[in-house]
Amino acid sequence: MTQVAPIADLSAALAPAYAGMAPVRLSAEQRTTFERNGFLVLDEVLTPAEVAHYRTVVARLNQTICTHVQSRQVRSRQPGEALELRNAVAAAPEWLDLMVHPRAFPLVLELMGPHITLTTSHVFIRPP
Numbered sequence: 026m027t028q029v030a031p032i033a034d035l036s037a038a039l040a041p042a043y044a045g046m047a048p049v050r051l052s053a054e055q056r057t058t059f060e061r062n063g064f065l066v067l068d069e070v071l072t073p074a075e076v077a078h079y080r081t082v083v084a085r086l087n088q089t090i091c092t093h094v095q096s097r098q099v100r101s102r103q104p105g106e107a108l109e110l111r112n113a114v115a116a117a118p119e120w121l122d123l124m125v126h127p128r129a130f131p132l133v134l135e136l137m138g139p140h141i142t143l144t145t146s147h148v149f150i151r152p153p
Contacts, residue, residue: 039094048131049129050132050135051113051132051135061138067128067132070128071128078119079119082120085117086117090110107151108148110148110149111145116148117148124143
């Protein structure tokens with residue numbers, strides 16, 4: 026059986042990512058919005074440098090992924106063509122850093138509790 030880390034242990038494990046950052050807490054308005062709508066939009070979570078980094082990750086995947094699944098069939102693709110990449114974390118582990126981002130993940134913990142699982146991860150590229 027897999028052991029789930031208590032929230033205190035999870036916070037300690039993520040502490041290096043949070044170093045030097047002010048604690049992030051939900052406001053009453055954010056909690057009310059989540060309870061009313063079932064989702065919460067967080068503006069300006071990523072810095073411009075982080076956005077540039079993740080755009081570079083997508084560009085790398087665009088250049089290196091030669092096949093993708095479309096309509097349950099594996100299809101070959103060229104860079105710049107449509108991409109539907111399942112299990113994106115396996116192809117680019119950097120996505121895990123995005124999942125536990127220190128300006129968003131503490132809010133997820135407040136809303137959902139510590140029993141959180143990444144079930145799937147996708148990257149979609151849709152050329153114009």
